[in-house]
Each structure stands twice: as structure tokens, then as C-alpha cells.
Amino acid sequence: MNFDETDILLVEDSGDDAELAIHALRREHLANNIFIARDGEEALDFLFCRGPYSARSFERPPRLVLLDLKLRKVDGIEVLKQLKQDQRTKAVPVVVLTSSREEQDLVRSYELGANSYIQKPVDFEKFRETVKTVGLYWMVINRLPVFREAKQAAGGGS
Amino acid sequence: MNTTATRTARETEPSHALKPRLRVLLVEDDPADRDLILSELNKGEFEIHSDAAVTADEFRQRIRANCPDVVLADYNLGQWRGTDALEIMREEGLDIPLILVSGALGDVTAVECIKQGVTDYVLKDSLGRLPMALRGALKDKSAREERKRAEESLAEKVEELARSNADLEQFAYVASHDLQEPLRMVAAYTQLLAERYRGKLDEQADKYINYAVEGAVRMQSLIQDLLAFSRVGRQEIGVKSTDCNEIVERTIENLQGTILESGAVVTHGPLPRLMVRGLQLQQVFQHLIGNALKFRGPQTPAIQIAATKEGAEWTFTVADNGIGISPEYAESVFIIFNRLHTRTEYPGNGVGLAICKKIVQQHGGRIRALPRDGGGTIFNFTWPAEELAESRGPA
Amino acid sequence: MMTTMAEILLVDDNPADLDLTIDALAQSPWRTHVSTVSDGAEAMAYLYREGKYSEAIRPHLVLLDLNLPRKDGRAVLADMKSKPALRRIPVVIFSTSQARKDIESSYELGANSYVSKPPTLSEWVSAVKVLNEFWIGCACLPREVES
Numbered sequence: 001m002n003f004d005e006t007d008i009l010l011v012e013d014s015g016d017d018a019e020l021a022i023h024a025l026r027r028e029h030l031a032n033n034i035f036i037a038r039d040g041e042e043a044l045d046f047l048f049c050r051g052p053y054s055a056r057s058f059e060r061p062p063r064l065v066l067l068d069l070k071l072r073k074v075d076g077i078e079v080l081k082q083l084k085q086d087q088r089t090k091a092v093p094v095v096v097l098t099s100s101r102e103e104q105d106l107v108r109s110y111e112l113g114a115n116s117y118i119q120k121p122v123d124f125e126k127f128r129e130t131v132k133t134v135g136l137y138w139m140v141i142n143r144l145p146v147f148r149e150a151k152q153a154a155g156g157g158s
Numbered sequence: 159m160n161t162t163a164t165r166t167a168r169e170t171e172p173s174h175a176l177k178p179r180l181r182v183l184l185v186e187d188d189p190a191d192r193d194l195i196l197s198e199l200n201k202g203e204f205e206i207h208s209d210a211a212v213t214a215d216e217f218r219q220r221i222r223a224n225c226p227d228v229v230l231a232d233y234n235l236g237q238w239r240g241t242d243a244l245e246i247m248r249e250e251g252l253d254i255p256l257i258l259v260s261g262a263l264g265d266v267t268a269v270e271c272i273k274q275g276v277t278d279y280v281l282k283d284s285l286g287r288l289p290m291a292l293r294g295a296l297k298d299k300s301a302r303e304e305r306k307r308a309e310e311s312l313a314e315k316v317e318e319l320a321r322s323n324a325d326l327e328q329f330a331y332v333a334s335h336d337l338q339e340p341l342r343m344v345a346a347y348t349q350l351l352a353e354r355y356r357g358k359l360d361e362q363a364d365k366y367i368n369y370a371v372e373g374a375v376r377m378q379s380l381i382q383d384l385l386a387f388s389r390v391g392r393q394e395i396g397v398k399s400t401d402c403n404e405i406v407e408r409t410i411e412n413l414q415g416t417i418l419e420s421g422a423v424v425t426h427g428p429l430p431r432l433m434v435r436g437l438q439l440q441q442v443f444q445h446l447i448g449n450a451l452k453f454r455g456p457q458t459p460a461i462q463i464a465a466t467k468e469g470a471e472w473t474f475t476v477a478d479n480g481i482g483i484s485p486e487y488a489e490s491v492f493i494i495f496n497r498l499h500t501r502t503e504y505p506g507n508g509v510g511l512a513i514c515k516k517i518v519q520q521h522g523g524r525i526r527a528l529p530r531d532g533g534g535t536i537f538n539f540t541w542p543a544e545e546l547a548e549s550r551g552p553a
Numbered sequence: 554m555m556t557t558m559a560e561i562l563l564v565d566d567n568p569a570d571l572d573l574t575i576d577a578l579a580q581s582p583w584r585t586h587v588s589t590v591s592d593g594a595e596a597m598a599y600l601y602r603e604g605k606y607s608e609a610i611r612p613h614l615v616l617l618d619l620n621l622p623r624k625d626g627r628a629v630l631a632d633m634k635s636k637p638a639l640r641r642i643p644v645v646i647f648s649t650s651q652a653r654k655d656i657e658s659s660y661e662l663g664a665n666s667y668v669s670k671p672p673t674l675s676e677w678v679s680a681v682k683v684l685n686e687f688w689i690g691c692a693c694l695p696r697e698v699e700s
Contacts, residue, residue: 137687
């Protein structure tokens with residue numbers, strides 16, 4: 001898989017939730033290349049183009065990051081913080097998708113620059129609907145900062 | 159220290175014939191040689207105003223003080239060389255012809271000197287050559303001045319072009335942003351009117367509203383096309399070697415829908431590699447092949463693409479068996495928004511060929527439309543061959 | 554999802570565009586209460602509850618045009634995202650401009666999202682409906698914090 005063509009980076013340690021999300025996104029043809037990071041460290045390595053992902057380029061970030069907060073190794077809030085504080089990565093849209101019901105997680109996330117925040121519905125069907133709406137809004141309606149378009153406009157040249 | 163004396167002109171002839179004035183700076187450390195050269199100069203066709211210098215410092219002083227028309231310098235000047243004077247002049251930002259007046263130099267040294275920028279050299283035992291050398295040097299000087307003027311004029315034109323491009327950029331932004339908003343208002347609200355009052359007002363009102371909506375929608379489409387046209391050549395995309403076979407195949411893929419629907423057969427001969435800016439050649443083929451399909455006649459469309467090399471350029475042809483273009487319109491078809499048919503007959507704003515022409519011209523080629531024996535049209539455009547474009551360098 | 558009715562602030566100097574958005578929101582699945590202001594200075598006064606806006610409810614979501622008279626959208630965005638009381642409010646830039654530099658700089662300044670105003674009526678209505686479905690129906694918006 002070409003990591004530089006990633007549409008969505010899904011940071012999720014629950015295998016079930018990840019599968020559900022991917023299924024919903026693929027079914028509605030909202031995203032082709034979805035990469036799953038299973039913990040905060042992997043997410044950071046991916047986004048900061050280091051470790052096993054050192055071949056990745058800052059010029060080709062994922063179009064959207066879906067970020068769970070409860071993660072192993074490095075938690076979601078920390079990932080969000082690092083992402084949004086670095087000039088190279090701050091423009092990447094991050095939608096927090098979490099099972100947390102804590103008010104402070106909500107506030108902290110927006111304060112740290114999360115583009116949006118969603119509480120995962122417990123209901124299986126509602127979860128699927130939610131993911132579909134997320135995909136439709138962020139991948140279709142929303143205009144993303146330009147990395148991808150720049151690549152296309154240049155026609156792959158020089 | 160040596161002193162230099164400024165010699166004034168001495169006319170050897172009565173002044174009935176006015177000689178053109180020539181200011182000479184003589185760089186020579188041997189006084190006897192100096193006298194010899196001066197007397198030779200004064201025999202010639204010029205009224206000589208001479209100045210002299212011996213050391214490098216004196217030279218620098220004198221050249222700054224009176225800008226001479228020509229410098230005559232010996233090669234061996236003890237502490238320095240006549241050719242060092244060239245460097246000094248360069249440092250001072252002066253571009254004055256220098257003639258080396260010297261003892262035997264040897265061919266290699268002579269060539270070296272000329273490479274360094276010496277205009278000519280005259281041997282001291284052939285001072286008779288001096289007048290000719292002077293004439294040559296002055297011609298050289300006026301040629302240099304001419305070139306400098308041309309370079310300045312070019313620089314001005316480049317600046318003008320940059321300014322005009324900036325204006326165009328500004329226009330494109332205005333067209334895209336400021337015009338779209340009121341246009342959207344008209345389009346959206348006439349549609350809302352239509353929805354709200356359809357069937358409630360009379361038929362005439364419905365008709366008027368539909369015309370208004372149609373007008374607004376068409377204006378939106380024209381603006382998009384105008385923007386596309388103005389964008390050609392404004393983008394800072396470098397030229398890249400491109401395989402035309404791939405380009406044509408990709409275009410055919412893009413037009414699959416229409417091709418299948420019409421049963422069209424699109425073929426191409428072997429096509430070369432060319433230097434192309436971004437996707438612009440693809441745009442040309444997209445428009446030409448697209449048009450060939452759109453303006454098809456009663457027969458099944460058959461479209462052939464070929465290329466032949468003629469000298470330093472390739473000539474491409476896109477031939478079709480469609481409705482053809484009457485010769486009187488063969489040139490005007492390339493004008494933006496020019497259409498030969500009504501919108502009900504054929505859709506489109508008439509911008510495709512204008513874009514093709516702009517792209518082809520910007521790459522250094524020409525395009526034209528020719529009637530085809532038996533019906534149909536041949537579009538013919540040229541494009542510089544890869545080697546030629548490369549030698550010009552990516553723009 | 555909002556338990557109280559969501560407050561949306563629309564900032565746009567074109568009343569025709571405001572009406573289109575209000576109509577489209579009325580057709581959208583999730584009910585909202587909409588307030589409008591027509592320039593950047595008014596927007597700031599509203600957000601700070603100054604003068605005639607002293608009773609204003611702080612919005613849960615702001616739809617912000619870029620080219621506004623007096624104080625332009627970019628300045629409003631920069632202002633909002635630098636103030637502790639306001640920075641958590643999601644701001645969606647809603648502008649005619651599709652220019653790269655406008656999109657890029659908006660994200661740089663902290664915009665949560667950027668939506669280009671669609672050219673046709675039907676696309677406008679769809680876009681607003683999806684916007685409503687996502688921000689009001691799906692996302693959690695920060696509630697008013699006592700200052």
C-alpha cells in the first residue's frame with residue numbers, strides 16, 4: 001500500500017470498531033485507502049513520517065484522521081496535541097471519534113484544535129450511520145487544505 | 159614617480175576638413191614607443207585627443223577621469239600587463255574597446271588575449287595597421303552599445319509581461335469570485351421563483367422565468383470556460399518529456415462513453431515523445447477528439463490521429479468524417495466563444511478550439527483546420543521536436 | 554448531539570445568501586436556532602455580547618464568510634481562535650472562494666472546516682443539509698462555559 005495515498009488514517013485500538021468503520025466507509029465509496037494505527041505511537045510515527053513510516057512524506061498527509069482517545073502507548077489527547085502544535089501537520093483535519101462521555105475530553109479536544117468531536121454511538125446501526133455522515137461531510141462537502149490537489153495539478157511533473 | 163602629461167591635439171593638416179574626434183588612452187611605459195604610436199595616430203583620419211597612463215593606478219585614475227573611446231595598451235608593462243586593464247575596466251563597469259599594441263606576442267598569447275576580451279592587436283613594427291584596427295574597434299563599440307540597448311528593451315518587455323500576467327491573474331480571481339456571487343443569486347432565486355410559482359402565474363410568466371434561469375446558468379458556464387482559457391499558460395508548470403501515444407490513449411479512455419454510444423472508431427499511428435507543459439497536450443487532444451465525436455455526421459465516426467516529422471517540428475493531424483467546417487469559417491473557429499451552430503443543434507460555449515490554439519502557440523507551434531476530401535475535417539497542428547525544445551531549456 | 558437546541562451564528566454580508574442558508578437549514582433534519590450578522594465587527598460584538606448583543610446566546614457553531622466589510626472573515630477567525638473563551642467554538646468557513654490560498658490560510662488560522670458555496674441552488678441545499686447532519690446531528694459541540 002502506498003502510504004502517501006492514504007485517504008483516512010483511523011486510529012483505533014478496538015478491532016471491532018475499526019472493522020465497522022472501514023466497512024461503512026467502503027460501502028458508501030467514501031474512502032479507498034484507509035490505514036489503521038492501533039495505538040498512539042503508531043499514529044505518531046505515521047503522521048510524523050518516522051520509524052517504519054519514514055518513507056512517508058509531509059507533503060502527502062492523510063486527508064482525514066479519525067482519532068480515538070483511549071489508546072495504548074500514547075493516548076489520543078497527546079497525539080492530537082502533537083499533531084496540532086507542529087507546523088508541518090497542524091492543517092490535517094482531525095475528527096475525534098471516541099466512546100468517552102467525559103465533558104473535559106470534549107472541551108480539551110476542541111481547545112487543542114480538534115476539527116470536530118464525535119461520541120461513538122453504542123448502537124451498531126447508528127455507529128454505521130455516523131461514520132457514513134462523517135465520511136460524506138469530510139470527504140465530499142468539506143474542502144481540504146491543498147496537498148492532494150497540488151499533486152494532481154502538477155500532473156506528476158518535475 | 160613618473161608623471162604623465164596630457165598631450166593636446168596637434169593637427170598636422172589645415173582644418174578645412176573636420177576630422178571625427180577620437181579620445182584615446184595610451185598605456186605604454188616606453189616613452190619612445192609612446193611617441194611613435196601617437197605620431198602614427200595623428201596621421202590618420204581622426205582628430206586625436208590622447209591621454210596616457212603607465213601604472214595600473216594611473217590607468218584606473220585616467221579611465222575614470224576621461225572616458226576614452228578606445229584604449230591602446232602594450233602587453234608588457236613591467237609590473238603589470240595590458241590585459242589586466244580589461245579587468246580594471248570591468249571593475250569600473252566600463253565597456254571600452256582595448257587594442258593591444260605590442261612587440262611580438264606569439265599566436266597562442268594573441269588568441270588568449272582576444273579570449274580575455276582584447277578587441278584587436280597590432281604589432282609595433284606594423285603600426286600601419288593601427289587606423290584599420292581603430293575603425294574596427296569603434297564599430298565593435300557601437301555594436302556593443304546596440305546590444306546593451308536591446309537587452310534593456312528586453313528587460314523592460316519582460317517586466318511589462320509580468321505586470322500584465324499579474325493583471326490577468328487578478329482578472330481571473332475577480333471573474334471567479336466577484337462575478338460568481340451575483341450570478342448565483344440570480345440563478346438560485348429565479349429557480350426558487352419558478353418552484354414557488356409554477357402553475358400559479360400564467361404560461362408567459364413561466365416562460366420568462368425559464369429564460370432567466372437559462373441565462374444565468376449559461377453565464378455561470380461561460381465564466382468557468384473563460385477561467386479555463388485564462389489559466390492556460392499562467393501556471394508555473396515546467397515542461398516534461400511526454401509520450402503522445404499514452405496521452406492519446408488516455409484521452410480515448412476519458413471519452414469512452416461517447417465513443418461507445420456512437421460506435422466511433424478512433425485510431426492512431428505511432429506518435430513521438432514531446433516536451434509538454436503539464437497536461438496541456440492532453441487538453442488539446444481532448445478537445446480535438448471530443449469535437450470530432452460531437453460534430454459527427456450521419457456515418458459512424460471514424461477518427462485518425464497521425465504525426466510526421468518535418469525538419470525541427472512534428473506535424474500532428476486529427477482527421478474525422480464529421481460535418482466538416484466551411485472554408486470561410488476555418489480561421490474564426492479558433493476565436494473564443496465563436497460558434498457555428500445554435501445551442502439546440504450542438505451544446506458547448508465554443509472555447510475548446512481557442513484553448514487548443516493558445517496551448518499550441520505557447521509551445522511554439524501553429525494550428526489550423528482544413529476540409530477533407532469526401533467530407534469531414536482535418537485539424538493540423540505543429541509542435542517543436544523534443545531536441546529543439548530541450549536546447550531552449552524549460553521555460 | 555445537542556440536548557438543547559443548537560445555536561448557529563451565520564456571518565455573511567449578502568442577505569440573499571443568508572436566506573438561502575436559513576431556508577436550507579429549515580429543510581434539514583436537525584432543528585437549529587439561527588442568528589445572523591452582516592460584518593466582522595458585528596460578529597465580534599455578538600460573540601462578546603457587547604452593546605445590543607448583551608443578551609445574545611453564545612453560538613455552538615459559526616458559519617463564517619471570508620470577504621466581509623469592516624472586519625473581514627479572516628480577522629474574525631484569527632481573533633476567535635486566539636481567545637480562550639471563543640477558541641473552542643467550531644468555525645466553518647463558508648465562502649464563494651475556492652482559491653488555494655484562502656483554503657490553506659483558513660486552516661492555518663485554525664478554521665475547523667472549509668466549505669465552498671456551491672454555484673447552484675440544489676447543491677447549496679444539499680451541502681447545508683449535510684453540514685447540518687454532521688455538525689448538529691452527529692458531532693458534539695462545546696456547550697457554553699461559565700466565564
